[in-house]
Amino acid sequence: MIKIQNTGKRRLSTKAMNKTKRLYAAIIAGGSGTRFWPLSREDMPKQLLSIGEKNTLIQGTVSRVSHVIPLRQVYVVTNKKQVESINFQLSESTGILWDKNFVVEPMARNTAPAIGLAAVHLNRLDPEAIMVVLPSDHIIKDTDKFHKTLLVGADMAMEDYLVTIGIKPNSPETGYGYVKRGKEIKKGVYSVDRFKEKPDRETAAKYLKDGSYYWNSGMFIWKAKAILAAIKKHMPDLYKGLMAIEKAIGSKKEAETAKAVFSKLPSESIDYGVIEKAGNIAIVPTDIGWSDVGSWHALEYILPLDSDNNVKHGNVISIESKNSIFYCGKRVVAAIGLDDMIVVDTADATLICPKGRAQDVRKIVDVLKERGSEEYITHKTVYRPWGSYTVLESGNRFKIKRIAVKPGAKLSHQMHHHRSEHWIVVAGTARVSNGDKVYDVHPNESTYIPMSTGHRLENPGKVALEIIEVQNGEYLEEDDIVRFEDMYNRKTES
Amino acid sequence: MIKIQNTGKRRLSTKAMNKTKRLYAAIIAGGSGTRFWPLSREDMPKQLLSIGEKNTLIQGTVSRVSHVIPLRQVYVVTNKKQVESINFQLSESTGILWDKNFVVEPMARNTAPAIGLAAVHLNRLDPEAIMVVLPSDHIIKDTDKFHKTLLVGADMAMEDYLVTIGIKPNSPETGYGYVKRGKEIKKGVYSVDRFKEKPDRETAAKYLKDGSYYWNSGMFIWKAKAILAAIKKHMPDLYKGLMAIEKAIGSKKEAETAKAVFSKLPSESIDYGVIEKAGNIAIVPTDIGWSDVGSWHALEYILPLDSDNNVKHGNVISIESKNSIFYCGKRVVAAIGLDDMIVVDTADATLICPKGRAQDVRKIVDVLKERGSEEYITHKTVYRPWGSYTVLESGNRFKIKRIAVKPGAKLSHQMHHHRSEHWIVVAGTARVSNGDKVYDVHPNESTYIPMSTGHRLENPGKVALEIIEVQNGEYLEEDDIVRFEDMYNRKTES
Numbered sequence: 001m002i003k004i005q006n007t008g009k010r011r012l013s014t015k016a017m018n019k020t021k022r023l024y025a026a027i028i029a030g031g032s033g034t035r036f037w038p039l040s041r042e043d044m045p046k047q048l049l050s051i052g053e054k055n056t057l058i059q060g061t062v063s064r065v066s067h068v069i070p071l072r073q074v075y076v077v078t079n080k081k082q083v084e085s086i087n088f089q090l091s092e093s094t095g096i097l098w099d100k101n102f103v104v105e106p107m108a109r110n111t112a113p114a115i116g117l118a119a120v121h122l123n124r125l126d127p128e129a130i131m132v133v134l135p136s137d138h139i140i141k142d143t144d145k146f147h148k149t150l151l152v153g154a155d156m157a158m159e160d161y162l163v164t165i166g167i168k169p170n171s172p173e174t175g176y177g178y179v180k181r182g183k184e185i186k187k188g189v190y191s192v193d194r195f196k197e198k199p200d201r202e203t204a205a206k207y208l209k210d211g212s213y214y215w216n217s218g219m220f221i222w223k224a225k226a227i228l229a230a231i232k233k234h235m236p237d238l239y240k241g242l243m244a245i246e247k248a249i250g251s252k253k254e255a256e257t258a259k260a261v262f263s264k265l266p267s268e269s270i271d272y273g274v275i276e277k278a279g280n281i282a283i284v285p286t287d288i289g290w291s292d293v294g295s296w297h298a299l300e301y302i303l304p305l306d307s308d309n310n311v312k313h314g315n316v317i318s319i320e321s322k323n324s325i326f327y328c329g330k331r332v333v334a335a336i337g338l339d340d341m342i343v344v345d346t347a348d349a350t351l352i353c354p355k356g357r358a359q360d361v362r363k364i365v366d367v368l369k370e371r372g373s374e375e376y377i378t379h380k381t382v383y384r385p386w387g388s389y390t391v392l393e394s395g396n397r398f399k400i401k402r403i404a405v406k407p408g409a410k411l412s413h414q415m416h417h418h419r420s421e422h423w424i425v426v427a428g429t430a431r432v433s434n435g436d437k438v439y440d441v442h443p444n445e446s447t448y449i450p451m452s453t454g455h456r457l458e459n460p461g462k463v464a465l466e467i468i469e470v471q472n473g474e475y476l477e478e479d480d481i482v483r484f485e486d487m488y489n490r491k492t493e494s
Numbered sequence: 495m496i497k498i499q500n501t502g503k504r505r506l507s508t509k510a511m512n513k514t515k516r517l518y519a520a521i522i523a524g525g526s527g528t529r530f531w532p533l534s535r536e537d538m539p540k541q542l543l544s545i546g547e548k549n550t551l552i553q554g555t556v557s558r559v560s561h562v563i564p565l566r567q568v569y570v571v572t573n574k575k576q577v578e579s580i581n582f583q584l585s586e587s588t589g590i591l592w593d594k595n596f597v598v599e600p601m602a603r604n605t606a607p608a609i610g611l612a613a614v615h616l617n618r619l620d621p622e623a624i625m626v627v628l629p630s631d632h633i634i635k636d637t638d639k640f641h642k643t644l645l646v647g648a649d650m651a652m653e654d655y656l657v658t659i660g661i662k663p664n665s666p667e668t669g670y671g672y673v674k675r676g677k678e679i680k681k682g683v684y685s686v687d688r689f690k691e692k693p694d695r696e697t698a699a700k701y702l703k704d705g706s707y708y709w710n711s712g713m714f715i716w717k718a719k720a721i722l723a724a725i726k727k728h729m730p731d732l733y734k735g736l737m738a739i740e741k742a743i744g745s746k747k748e749a750e751t752a753k754a755v756f757s758k759l760p761s762e763s764i765d766y767g768v769i770e771k772a773g774n775i776a777i778v779p780t781d782i783g784w785s786d787v788g789s790w791h792a793l794e795y796i797l798p799l800d801s802d803n804n805v806k807h808g809n810v811i812s813i814e815s816k817n818s819i820f821y822c823g824k825r826v827v828a829a830i831g832l833d834d835m836i837v838v839d840t841a842d843a844t845l846i847c848p849k850g851r852a853q854d855v856r857k858i859v860d861v862l863k864e865r866g867s868e869e870y871i872t873h874k875t876v877y878r879p880w881g882s883y884t885v886l887e888s889g890n891r892f893k894i895k896r897i898a899v900k901p902g903a904k905l906s907h908q909m910h911h912h913r914s915e916h917w918i919v920v921a922g923t924a925r926v927s928n929g930d931k932v933y934d935v936h937p938n939e940s941t942y943i944p945m946s947t948g949h950r951l952e953n954p955g956k957v958a959l960e961i962i963e964v965q966n967g968e969y970l971e972e973d974d975i976v977r978f979e980d981m982y983n984r985k986t987e988s
Contacts, residue, residue: 037828038826317858331844333846334532334846336845336847336851336855337848338848341846349826349828350826350828352827352829352832354832356831368826373826392886398921420938422916427889427892443891444914448940468892468964472920
């Protein structure tokens with residue numbers, strides 16, 4: 001049942017195929033992505049967004065790596081909160097149920113503990129495992145060259161090097177760390193002379209001109225056991241903790257132990273905690289059309305520009321605007337004479353700022369968080385394994401949703417204590433369990449689910465089911481739900 | 495049953511009261527107000543908007559003048575299209591049915607024909623009528639001083655002067671015409687030396703410094719017969735047309751004659767066509783906190799400013815913005831570091847432009863018009879005499895509306911050929927006529943109106959009725975309606 005999408009046209013040689021048997025991916029998906037508000041939300045971090053493409057960033061990352069690494073050897077390292085959404089997205093894009101392919105961090109502690117935890121798990125699976133560490137929320141345009149780079153790095157990793165992938169800079173970026181290469185080890189591979197923090201503009205320009213500096217991409221290749229050895233040497237406390245977790249794996253105490261260990265760890269990046277201190281480092285410089293999509297500003301490198309240097313996405317009417325980024329949806333956004341601005345529009349929120357202030361979006365998010373605003377937490381449309389729902393309006397004692405259910409999908413068998421629901425079918429056929437009755441509801445027909453009555457909504461048909469739900473009651477939040485049975489094994493939320 | 499709102503605290507003396515018996519107002523409401531998009535729409539021109547106040551501009555204009563002129567002598571000069579909305583707004587704010595107080599232009603031909611037509615009607619009512627001409631979409635902050643100015647002007651009008659009200663300038667505005675005063679006729683009243691077109695910045699600054707120039711406000715006071723005499727002299731073709739219309743008033747041919755006359759008239763302003771050529775002109779200079787609200791830019795003169803010189807209305811989060819105007823609603827608008835910008839946000843459209851480009855909003859409207867966009871024509875929420883409806887979503891073969899019905903109000907008895915309707919009551923009580931049945935529907939209850947079935951919705955209660963309507967069908971526009979009976983005497987639309 002493994003279906004690999006977007007594998008590209010190139011086929012690997014038999015030799016390369018043999019090498020890839022050892023390869024495992026650890027995709028790091030921990031970010032909250034506040035810099036992409038209003039498109040990102042607490043329950044929709046950056047890796048779950050599609051930015052100008054059909055695939056979301058994490059779907060793209062998995063798709064890209066799946067040509068070189070079999071999907072069953074691709075793991076996502078993330079926290080509990082994101083498991084359901086990522087599982088849903090990756091199950092959809094790969095066609096396999098993803099729930100066995102997670103390494104779940106008990107809490108966020110930056111990349112060193114996350115990568116260490118993944119290394120422990122992979123090392124148990126295969127003591128010779130070669131681990132490809134990839135951020136989940138970056139963009140790479142040249143997939144072919146990316147694959148070649150991985151294979152070059154894997155060769156070095158087999159010789160026990162800790163390999164970092166360095167990106168050939170094409171502009172004096174101040175937002176990235178840099179790596180200066182040392183002497184050539186073999187064709188296309190260098191030792192590392194030194195790591196450099198994010199530079200100022202002038203220094204970045206020097207690096208660019210020098211030609212021996214590369215952007216630190218956060219992509220690494222190494223044997224699981226090699227990174228564990230390096231952690232043992234440079235971060236002994238983390239190593240001790242990881243060993244305690246390893247001992248508990250499979251026991252009743254696994255979750256408890258991991259939580260206890262992580263809660264005591266300081267947040268630390270793998271770069272600063274290990275790589276910059278290790279001796280056996282190699283860099284594979286490459287030029288693969290990479291972007292870390294670090295802020296809205298990055299869109300002008302990713303999306304096409306019009307003749308006035310604008311990015312225009314969605315329903316934008318622009319008169320004499322230039323050098324600006326418009327990332328909009330269905331609503332009309334009309335701009336006159338803007339220059340060097342960013343405008344992002346979603347159903348419930350709009351962001352407007354000069355390009356130079358794109359990093360300050362997190363200040364807006366802080367204000368929304370403080371206010372407890374919905375616009376910080378969630379979108380009007382929420383995606384679920386069975387489909388999606390859109391809140392059309394909330395009022396006093398009522399809430400209206402449009403619910404879309406995929407063919408063959410069903411919501412959990414559930415009950416609400418505080419609300420009754422009117423359902424009107426506008427497309428497709430609904431199979432409704434209502435108390436002890438089961439019946440079908442067709443377009444232009446309606447049904448009523450009384451309070452405290454067990455019910456279930458299912459799409460038995462071949463086309464999408466769309467219903468309008470009008471909820472009535474004194475409490476209309478998502479957590480008023482009692483689940484009896486769920487085909488997606490969820491315990492909370494609808 | 496005449497209820498006068500916002501009459502202010504000052505009471506008129508008996509002498510002044512006697513004088514006001516002769517006073518009639520002609521409020522000119524013809525503008526399309528494209529400069530206030532996205533708040534103004536084709537079916538919601540500027541005079542129907544409330545800008546930072548509870549009253550709409552036309553309600554404010556009527557309220558202001560009603561202290562000096564009895565409401566039964568206040569007439570609105572407008573076109574057919576706007577009669578229903580204005581009637582609804584003024585009936586609501588004044589408490590009297592307004593439908594007898596219109597002078598309806600057959601088509602827009604600028605102010606000379608509009609004022610001429612009003613003069614013909616007022617002259618028939620009262621050969622000594624003094625006519626106060628007021629634009630419907632301006633703002634005046636000092637109502638008391640405005641009243642005093644009107645009475646001074648009325649005194650001059652009784653002596654057969656054509657009186658123009660001049661506004662003392664407080665900035666070198668280039669968007670207004672100017673009037674230079676001549677010698678003093680009596681205290682506070684001057685002859686007119688000359689009229690000046692909109693000046694450039696430098697000239698405007700000279701006018702401001704000179705002290706004898708005033709803004710041309712578009713407010714005039716004269717006897718109806720005096721302006722007709724002036725029209726006869728300076729615009730003889732218009733006069734002939736007006737006399738033809740007068741002859742037809744009350745006959746079957748009234749509408750036909752007016753249409754025939756107007757269709758042949760050129761568009762002409764009363765200033766250029768008559769006033770600037772007439773001899774018996776007087777100016778009453780005054781300082782009444784006047785603004786013509788000519789563009790979004792004007793809001794900074796009307797609404798309060800924060801400590802960074804921003805106007806902030808609605809759900810705005812601004813970080814380090816200054817000198818900017820934010821006119822928003824419920825949606826979150828987040829702005830970082832804006833300077834000298836205008837941002838206007840409505841449910842379905844957002845406008846962003848530098849203050850200096852506010853006049854170019856009409857270019858956006860042109861684009862929308864060309865596209866036939868809904869966002870040019872109407873708002874998501876549409877006001878009707880019985881209440882309002884909001885389109886929550888339109889999809890393939892369905893449309894969802896929230897409908898609010900005022901206590902005691904009822905929609906027309908109607909029928910649709912192409913759609914059926916599900917109604918779910920979320921607040922209040924609905925009395926539903928459905929075919930030959932009449933029944934009440936309460937919160938959390940629903941009912942179904944089949945296609946081609948006569949039906950009526952009524953709020954028999956004391957609190958607002960709110961229902962959610964889900965329409966199903968192949969054609970869901972407002973014009974699929976057959977009206978059997980309507981308490982508001984409407985022939986089209988719901």
